[in-house]
Every structure is written in C-alpha cells, then in structure tokens.
C-alpha cells in the first residue's frame with residue numbers, strides 16, 4: 001500500500017543525549033543493533049562494530065557480564081568512535097566501571113531482583129542513575145515480557161498492565177532522582193502486544209522517547225513480517241524514536257538488522273506499508289532470539305535453523321516454538337511456548353508447555369524435539385477429535 005500524501009506527526013518527546021546521538025524531540029529515528037560475538041573476543045567484536053557502523057548503525061549495543069568483558073570493552077572503546085550502548089542484565093554492580101566507556105546503558109527492571117535481594121530495587125536504581133549522571137550516559141529502562149519483575153507479574157495479571165506498572169515504578173525512581181536523560185522500551189515477541197503496550201504508554205507519557213523492538217522476531221522472512229507489523233503501525237502514528245530489529249542471523253549477516261530497520265523507517269515515511277494492521281498469524285510460530293555475546297554455545301544459530309527445518313511439516317499447526325540462546329531470557333520466554341529450547345554451554349534445556357522435559361546434548365536434542373513435536377500434534381488432533389465427538393453426542 002502506498003500513499004503519496006502520508007503525513008506523520010511525531011509524538012512531542014524530549015531529547016535524550018547519548019554522546020553525539022540525540023534520540024527524540026523530532027530527531028531522525030535512530031536504528032540500532034547489537035554485537036552477537038563474545039565481548040572478550042576483541043577482534044571479532046570490533047569486526048561486528050565496524051560492520052554495523054558501515055551499514056549506518058546509529059548505536060551499537062554490547063553485552064557486559066564480567067570484569068573481563070569490561071577489559072575487552074575498554075580495548076574496543078579505544079579502537080572505535082561508534083556510539084556504544086551497554087546491555088546490563090544482572091550486572092548493575094559493574095556500571096561504575098562501564099559507564100565511562102559508553103554513551104548509553106540499558107537496564108532491565110525484571111533483572112534487578114536476582115542478586116543482592118536484601119538491597120531494595122530503589123537503591124540499585126539510585127546506583128545506576130548516579131553512574132549515568134557522573135559519566136553523562138543516557139539510560140534505557142528496558143522492560144521485556146519474557147523477564148517481568150516478579151512483584152508485578154504475580155498471579156493472572158495481564159502482562160501488558162504488569163509491564164506498564166513495572167515501568168511506572170521506575171519512572172517514579174527517575175523522578176525522585178531528578179533524571180530525565182532516559183528512554184523506555186516495552187518489548188514482547190508478539191507484535192500485537194508491542195503495538196498495544198507502546199500505544200498505551202505513549203498515550204500516558206507522550207514526552208518520554210520510546211525504543212521500539214519485537215523480541216525474538218526470529219529468522220527471515222518471518223522476522224521481517226513481525227517487525228514490520230509492529231513498527232509500521234507505531235511509526236505511522238508518530239510513536240517511536242529509536243528501534244532495533246532483532247533477527248536470528250549468522251554473525252557476518254548482522255548488518256541485515258540495520259538494513260531492515262532503515263528500510264522500514266523509510267517505507268513508513270514514504271507511505272509504503274507492507275504489513276496488515278494486526279498480526280493474525282495462524283499456524284506454526286517460531287520465535288528465536290537474535291543471539292548476543294551471552295549465547296551459551298555458538299551452535300545456537302544452526303540449532304534454530306534445524307528446528308525450523310524439522311518443523312516445516314507442521315506449518316499448518318497452531319503451535320509456538322521458542323529457541324533461545326542463553327539463560328537470561330531463555331527460561332522466561334520458553335515458559336509460554338508449546339515447545340521451548342534454551343541453550344546451555346554443553347546441553348539444551350527442553351520444555352513442553354512450560355514443564356522441563358529434560359536437558360539434552362546438542363546431538364540428542366533434534367530427534368527428541370521431533371518426537372515431542374509429533375506427540376504434541378497427535379495430542380492436539382485427538383483432543384480436537386474428542387471435542388467434536390462430545391459435541392456430536394450432545
């Protein structure tokens with residue numbers, strides 16, 4: 001669909017400064033990506049940074065989990081002037097060492113509960129903000145449906161409201177700490193949820209810049225479809241100041257995240273839409289993480305592809321399969337899938353409907369996965385047959 005008269009009015013967000021990059025306040029929508037290489041492999045990670053920069057990445061994220069990662073980051077910092085963003089999952093304590101090396105820091109409210117449980121979250125956020133202020137870093141409060149704050153997601157609570165409540169709590173901390181140089185992200189692997197939650201947030205806080213993303217959008221071409229559905233819908237309404245397309249790709253092809261992000265932005269601004277307003281997917285749904293330096297075994301990318309190939313006979317089945325690279329988002333994201341796999345260094349954890357089936361070696365997992373997939377399909381079919389004979393008997 002193309003419209004030559006398409007006009008977008010951006011939300012009146014404030015400017016957030018990450019080094020030379022300004023996000024929000026009508027600035028061009030910044031397209032980001034993330035290094036998938038091991039951070040301690042300095043040459044490989046620098047190679048990713050250069051590749052992504054050459055393709056026009058406005059900011060490049062790197063995962064940091066240890067002091068050795070920070071030593072590598074310091075070396076990488078010396079050799080690139082790219083706008084670097086660090087992704088802190090459970091490692092908020094490392095921030096004072098990391099902040100001098102980067103322009104922006106992402107923290108996940110859901111991951112501030114795992115360590116030092118005796119320290120209140122408010123105090124942990126105070127430490128993060130103090131380091132960000134001292135080194136003039138921007139922050140991203142990055143909420144992810146796969147790793148919600150347990151205090152907000154208890155019981156049967158609507159995950160959209162739970163995620164919004166989690167952000168509200170952190171907006172309160174920002175206000176208390178008099179810090180405004182931050183953006184917010186609200187991500188899910190379901191594009192419809194991404195549209196809904198970002199729309200609701202933007203209605204409530206039109207001044208706060210939003211970083212858009214569909215987590216674990218997976219492999220191409222479905223990864224592009226899911227990303228377009230969410231981003232076209234939101235960008236067309238002026239929502240979103242920066243974005244990342246998350247695709248499962250070999251390291252050498254990571255630049256496709258940037259190319260696709262840029263293409264979606266320019267298509268929307270030219271009035272070209274390729275998606276439908278809602279993502280009404282029927283049939284097989286495979287979600288897989290884009291991988292990053294935390295991936296526990298590099299066999300993950302091949303595993304994701306093999307799972308897709310092995311499942312191709314089940315295209316018509318309404319089944320969700322999640323394939324995740326590590327324990328950070330693996331346990332949460334696989335809970336809601338019909339079949340979920342998440343990688344450990346020497347084995348793959350395998351769940352069926354949120355229950356652990358077992359841990360299997362990388363050689364054993366595919367035949368076992370196929371067996372479980374066939375059993376699941378048979379169970380669904382016999383359940384459907386029983387339902388229809390019960391209905392006929394009534």
Ligand code: SF4
Nearest residue numbers: 289291292295325326
């Ligand atoms: S699940 Fe793990 S490996 Fe995959 S993107 Fe998330 S943190 Fe990285």
